[in-house]
Amino acid sequence: MSILDSFTRIRLIAGTTFLEAVRQKFFNSLLIISIALVGSSTFFQQFDFGTGELKFITDFGFGALFFFGSILSITATTQLFFYEMENRTALTMLAKPVYKLEFLAGKFLGAHLLMLSFTFVITLVLSAILYWRDTALVARLGDEVILDGPLVRYGDVFLFGFLQWMKFGILAAMTLFVASFSNTNLYTIIVSFFLLIICQLQYIARDAYSGMEAGWERFLVLGLGLIFPNFQLFNIGDQLVFDVDQALPLSTVLQLVGYGVIYTVAFLLLAQVNFRRREI
Amino acid sequence: MNNPAIRIQNLTKDFSVGIRGVKLRAVDNLCLEVGDNEIFGLLGPNGSGKSTTIKIILGLLEASTGTCEIYGKPSKQVDARRSVGFLPEAPYFYRYLTGRELVRYYARICMVPRAQIGDAVDSVIELVGMTEAADRRVATYSKGMLQRIGLAQSLVHDPQLVMLDEPTAGVDPLGSAAIADIVRELKRRGKTVLLSSHLLAQIEGLCDRVAILHRGKLVREGRVADLVEEKDAESLVVEGLSAEGRAAVQAAIEAQGARLARVEKPRLSLDAYFLKEVHQRESEHAANNDSEGSN
Amino acid sequence: MSLLQHPLTLRLRRILFVLLILSLLGLLTRPLEGPAWRVVKSGQPEMNLEAIEGALGQGLVVGVLGGFRAILADFLWIRTNTIWERRDRVKMDAMVRLVTTLDPRPEFFWINGSRMIAYDVPNWRIREEGGYSEVPEARQRAIDLEQSHQAFDLLDEALEFHPDRAKLYLEKGQIYLNRLKDDANAAKWFLQASKQADAPYYAARIYAELLRKQGKNAEAYTYLKDLHRELPNVPYAQKGIILERIRELENTLEIPFWERFQAVVEPVLEAPRKAPAFDVPEPHDHAGHSH
Numbered sequence: 001m002s003i004l005d006s007f008t009r010i011r012l013i014a015g016t017t018f019l020e021a022v023r024q025k026f027f028n029s030l031l032i033i034s035i036a037l038v039g040s041s042t043f044f045q046q047f048d049f050g051t052g053e054l055k056f057i058t059d060f061g062f063g064a065l066f067f068f069g070s071i072l073s074i075t076a077t078t079q080l081f082f083y084e085m086e087n088r089t090a091l092t093m094l095a096k097p098v099y100k101l102e103f104l105a106g107k108f109l110g111a112h113l114l115m116l117s118f119t120f121v122i123t124l125v126l127s128a129i130l131y132w133r134d135t136a137l138v139a140r141l142g143d144e145v146i147l148d149g150p151l152v153r154y155g156d157v158f159l160f161g162f163l164q165w166m167k168f169g170i171l172a173a174m175t176l177f178v179a180s181f182s183n184t185n186l187y188t189i190i191v192s193f194f195l196l197i198i199c200q201l202q203y204i205a206r207d208a209y210s211g212m213e214a215g216w217e218r219f220l221v222l223g224l225g226l227i228f229p230n231f232q233l234f235n236i237g238d239q240l241v242f243d244v245d246q247a248l249p250l251s252t253v254l255q256l257v258g259y260g261v262i263y264t265v266a267f268l269l270l271a272q273v274n275f276r277r278r279e280i
Numbered sequence: 281m282n283n284p285a286i287r288i289q290n291l292t293k294d295f296s297v298g299i300r301g302v303k304l305r306a307v308d309n310l311c312l313e314v315g316d317n318e319i320f321g322l323l324g325p326n327g328s329g330k331s332t333t334i335k336i337i338l339g340l341l342e343a344s345t346g347t348c349e350i351y352g353k354p355s356k357q358v359d360a361r362r363s364v365g366f367l368p369e370a371p372y373f374y375r376y377l378t379g380r381e382l383v384r385y386y387a388r389i390c391m392v393p394r395a396q397i398g399d400a401v402d403s404v405i406e407l408v409g410m411t412e413a414a415d416r417r418v419a420t421y422s423k424g425m426l427q428r429i430g431l432a433q434s435l436v437h438d439p440q441l442v443m444l445d446e447p448t449a450g451v452d453p454l455g456s457a458a459i460a461d462i463v464r465e466l467k468r469r470g471k472t473v474l475l476s477s478h479l480l481a482q483i484e485g486l487c488d489r490v491a492i493l494h495r496g497k498l499v500r501e502g503r504v505a506d507l508v509e510e511k512d513a514e515s516l517v518v519e520g521l522s523a524e525g526r527a528a529v530q531a532a533i534e535a536q537g538a539r540l541a542r543v544e545k546p547r548l549s550l551d552a553y554f555l556k557e558v559h560q561r562e563s564e565h566a567a568n569n570d571s572e573g574s575n
Numbered sequence: 576m577s578l579l580q581h582p583l584t585l586r587l588r589r590i591l592f593v594l595l596i597l598s599l600l601g602l603l604t605r606p607l608e609g610p611a612w613r614v615v616k617s618g619q620p621e622m623n624l625e626a627i628e629g630a631l632g633q634g635l636v637v638g639v640l641g642g643f644r645a646i647l648a649d650f651l652w653i654r655t656n657t658i659w660e661r662r663d664r665v666k667m668d669a670m671v672r673l674v675t676t677l678d679p680r681p682e683f684f685w686i687n688g689s690r691m692i693a694y695d696v697p698n699w700r701i702r703e704e705g706g707y708s709e710v711p712e713a714r715q716r717a718i719d720l721e722q723s724h725q726a727f728d729l730l731d732e733a734l735e736f737h738p739d740r741a742k743l744y745l746e747k748g749q750i751y752l753n754r755l756k757d758d759a760n761a762a763k764w765f766l767q768a769s770k771q772a773d774a775p776y777y778a779a780r781i782y783a784e785l786l787r788k789q790g791k792n793a794e795a796y797t798y799l800k801d802l803h804r805e806l807p808n809v810p811y812a813q814k815g816i817i818l819e820r821i822r823e824l825e826n827t828l829e830i831p832f833w834e835r836f837q838a839v840v841e842p843v844l845e846a847p848r849k850a851p852a853f854d855v856p857e858p859h860d861h862a863g864h865s866h
Contacts, residue, residue: 005391008388013389016385055683087372088371088372089373092371096437207616226598227601232612252611255610255611266596266597277342
């Protein structure tokens with residue numbers, strides 16, 4: 001069996017996984033809630049913050065993307081995995097000449113595609129709202145200020161979305177890893193959320209390490225910093241969009257992408273180790 | 281092919297249960313061979329180890345000890361599954377696909393060459409008698425239709441060995457009979473079929489050989505006729521015999537030193553009776569329609 | 576069953592295996608993670624965790640650290656505004672501190688917070704004590720001073736985060752000028768503001784005006800002459816007005832005609848380019864609420 005065949009199978013499995021996921025009510029309602037939340041940020045208009053309003057809208061949009069994206073990434077991956085297990089479509093699939101790793105990779109890619117569409121829709125809505133408020137503000141303040149181009153760097157909104165998507169990839173792979181050894185939906189979701197929080201706070205341990213005295217505590221903190229990926233790395237919303245002097249360097253973007261890809265692949269392979277032993 | 285379709289040797293599968301790791305033996309030192317172009321029945325009550333055995337044959341579970349081969353290839357290898365088609369019990373499929381799309385999807389998964397996919401899909405759909413319903417969404421199918429489209433997806437890559445797990449569970453007698461016909465057709469085309477069931481009556485007339493499992497152990501194995509016939513008894517089915525005639529026959533039997541053990545009315549199985557009645561009504565209905573059509 | 580084969584041992588072995596792999600991965604990705612983290616971290620100001628924890632409680636701290644810092648600050652700012660409407664000055668003070676601790680990046684929080692403290696709170700306090708007609712002038716002055724200095728503390732803290740933002744210096748100048756009527760100190764801060772890269776042109780003009788108000792006409796004259804020479808020829812620089820002031824001062828100072836300032840007349844450039852994108856005057860002016 002050639003690698004190309006493998007890719008074909010992964011693509012086919014990812015395709016049905018994605019279609020199955022998009023049809024879920026959960027995805028659609030979450031998408032609508034997120035869009036509504038991003039949209040509701042225009043409510044800040046009332047406070048008349050001036051250009052501060054754009055920052056508020058951006059914070060709001062990025063917050064919604066991070067929050068609902070994390071929920072979706074974990075729950076959709078879990079649901080798609082257990083759905084196939086419980087309905088035994090996995091059994092039908094794996095009784096074919098299909099490797100378990102291909103199956104896992106297909107599931108992952110399907111979920112990841114789902115996240116891509118989610119992220120894209122949210123960033124698109126956010127950009128549209130920003131553009132609307134941006135032009136309105138410039139029209140209103142236009143005479144009082146001298147502007148050096150548009151207020152918002154729209155490319156950065158999408159760059160943020162893209163990097164968040166990379167993080168959702170690690171999260172989805174991590175969730176698959178948890179699912180590979182757990183028996184229930186709920187357990188997987190709860191453990192994955194805990195992991196998310198740990199990864200989100202990992203940087204505290206990572207930064208505290210250098211300031212600690214030698215001893216077992218230092219060793220523990222070192223371990224914490226090493227074992228869990230640093231999700232705070234992707235929290236770059238603050239650098240982007242407005243700060244003209246300090247755009248995120250391309251090298252950092254590439255490093256973040258590399259980091260995301262490595263962790264995603266690693267968690268998928270770890271999931272495979274468990275999945276191989278699992279009864280379908 | 282010189283190798284048997286399935287060869288299982290000293291197969292044991294233990295599951296450890298709970299945190300303390302209590303062992304639960306699902307299959308116990310099983311030895312079994314299924315020859316090529318044979319219809320083989322794996323029988324047993326629920327929990328007898330049928331499904332575990334099937335999963336090991338499919339390479340979905342690893343045996344604790346022992347070996348399992350499909351046409352000489354270890355069943356653990358993904359490659360061994362190229363020659364296997366499998367229909368799980370009560371299959372569930374992506375509901376938004378049509379029957380044809382579903383079969384096509386699995387054909388692509390099994391790497392059926394692009395040029396052949398169309399023909400392969402059409403021919404298996406025809407084989408299972410789903411041509412008319414093939415373009416309806418799977419969500420609208422009845423249980424029997426699901427089973428048949430499931431059978432189609434298991435056959436689409438033209439496997440030599442077809443494994444059916446409880447193919448007639450929950451399907452009405454008509455559907456069961458249709459599936460039995462398909463199984464016979466498969467045998468006629470030279471395929472090997474392994475089917476598991478706890479509905480023994482449906483399998484009886486279908487299988488060449490059966491194995492009976494109980495608590496993971498092989499209890500009996502052999503040709504159906506060999507297993508069920510009373511070796512030292514024969515039955516004569518007679519029509520139009522008077523009371524005197526019967527006395528004379530009995531005397532003749534006893535004169536041979538034998539004994540008339542029992543006299544009973546031969547009966548059709550309820551399955552067979554049901555099928556006979558339904559088929560009769562169907563053909564009358566069809567004849568009426570024809571004559572109305574020609575008028 | 577030997578101990579090594581016991582399912583518990585096997586499970587433990589698997590967990591250790593996973594931890595080992597992940598640790599190795601952590602080490603392996605450090606060359607990628609390290610530099611990226613330095614860049615990302617530089618954009619996120621350090622937080623005074625203890626202050627936040629006291630005000631928010633443990634649960635919210637997790638949320639804050641988990642990446643909701645900015646959004647939480649936004650929400651709390653909206654609450655600050657409702658508290659401001661209710662004129663609960665103690666709570667408002669605490670909220671302004673909390674919001675700026677959570678997200679010190681937007682100047683908006685600092686500036687509007689200081690305006691509330693310097694302009695609005697004195698009004699409330701004087702009213703609480705009986706109103707402008709009842710409270711003695713000296714007491715009013717004391718309250719103004721106290722509140723203004725609280726606002727200065729806040730703005731000084733803001734300057735630690737944004738040492739080069741003209742707006743913050745201007746804000747201090749405005750409080751001295753409008754609330755404390757202290758022209759000398761106001762002038763000092765307007766001068767500071769005018770030295771920042773993003774300073775609006777009017778900062779320097781106001782500084783000169785304040786010099787004049789203090790009677791430092793000669794100083795103002797020299798400053799304005801230098802200013803006129805340095806300023807570019809753009810409409811926003813308002814060089815015409817500056818020249819007008821120079822002429823006024825020349826009259827007051829009775830400068831002989833032959834020593835008077837020789838303005839070089841140049842055509843005014845069309846496309847004005849000076850302020851960076853965010854140097855937008857705040858339309859939301861709390862000073863407007865006073866009196």
